[in-house]
Amino acid sequence: MTTRTARRTLHVTGAAVAALLVLSACSSSGSGSSASGPAKVSGTVTVFAAASLQESFTALGKEFEKAHPGTEVDFSFGGSDTLAASITSGAPADVFAAASTRTMTIVTDAKDNASAPVTFARNQLEIATLPGNPDKVASLEDLTKSGLKVVLCDKTVPCGAAAQKALDASGLKLTPVSYEQDVKSALTKVELKEADAAVVYKTDVRAAGDKVEGVDFPESADAVNDYPITLLKDSRNAEAAKAFVALVRSAEGRRTLTEAGFLKP
CATH class of the missing domain: 3.40.190.10 (Periplasmic binding protein-like II)
Incomplete structure (x- = not known):
């Protein structure tokens, strides 16, 4: 009886150990799956x-x-x-x-x-003028008219580099009243009527709504950023x-x- 009981106990213990190993493996697998899943964004x-x-x-x-x-x-x-x-x-x-x-x-x-x-x-460039385009700006060349106050982005800024590329391609020389450090600053000059026109992006002209008027120019197609x-x-x-x-x-x-x-x- 003692030997039989011992064997039975050993058998039960072995089964229990096996069951624990299976549970452990499942738990480990589940944990690994969770760890490899997408982390919560916060x-x-x-x-x-x-x-x-x-x-x-x-x-x-x-x-x-x-x-x-x-x-x-x-x-x-x-x-x-x-x-x-x-x-x-x-x-x-x-x-x-x-x-x-x-x-x-x-x-x-x-x-x-x-x-x-x-x-x-x-993004593509566009000329922003005062509402109603009182100076009748119809082209990039028109920006070189005497007395017209034009603003450009600085040449180190992408919108300024693109504008300079368009001017160079057209063989035009333009001396702006100021160079601005970003496109929003250039557009603001026109919105505040501190400038008659600025070369900015189409997206900025659209965002400004009726504060400015946009004028397309063909040379902008060669200076897309x-x-x-x-x-x-x-x-x-x-x-x-x-x-x-x-x-x-x-x-x-x-x-x-x-x-x-x-x-x-």
């Missing part, structure tokens, strides 16, 4: 973006926060070159969206700061940053950008 996403993206990105930021309760998108809008310099100097940011590939290269070339950027939109976006490698909130970039590149993001006047990449 916290703040800091986005550095070109000034011309202000309206469309602000709208996308609200959609992002709505889709991911507990998140906040913190934007810094400005001239792409200024933003790039801030990033390379150590300013904390998770995402960078530039108005040209040249300014994006400033960041990607500096200590391998970013993952491979992707073009998500394009690509807009790249990238996740910065020192991001403090990589999961949320990836989710924001995904939204920008999604069908919803493209629709928002198209409605703002951006061209498809």
Whole structure:
């Protein structure tokens, strides 16, 4: 009886151990599956973006926060070159969206700061005049008229570089009353009637509504800027940053950008 009882006990114990091993394996497998699944998006996403993206990105930021309760998108809008310099100097940011590939290269070339950027939109220039176009501006050449106060973006800024490219292609020389550090500043000069015209983006003319009037010019087709976006490698909130970039590149993001006047990449 003693031996039989011992064997029975050993058999039961062995079965129990086997059962525990199976449960442990299942538990481990479940844990591993959870760990490899998508992490919950939360916290703040800091986005550095070109000034011309202000309206469309602000709208996308609200959609992002709505889709991911507990998140906040913190934007810094400005001239792409200024933003790039801030990033390379150590300013904390998770995402960078530039108005040209040249300014994006400033960041990607500096200590391998970013993952491979992707073009998500394009933008074309337009002349912004006072409402009603009282100076009858009909072409890029008209901006060279004597007495006309014209504002351009600085040549180091993407909108300024594009404007200079269009002027060079036309063989035109233009001396503006001021060079501005971003496209919004250039447009504001016209809105405040401190200038008669400015060369800005189509998207900015559209965003300004009836505060200005837009004039197309054919040379702008040769100076279209690509807009790249990238996740910065020192991001403090990589999961949320990836989710924001995904939204920008999604069908919803493209629709928002198209409605703002951006061209498809």
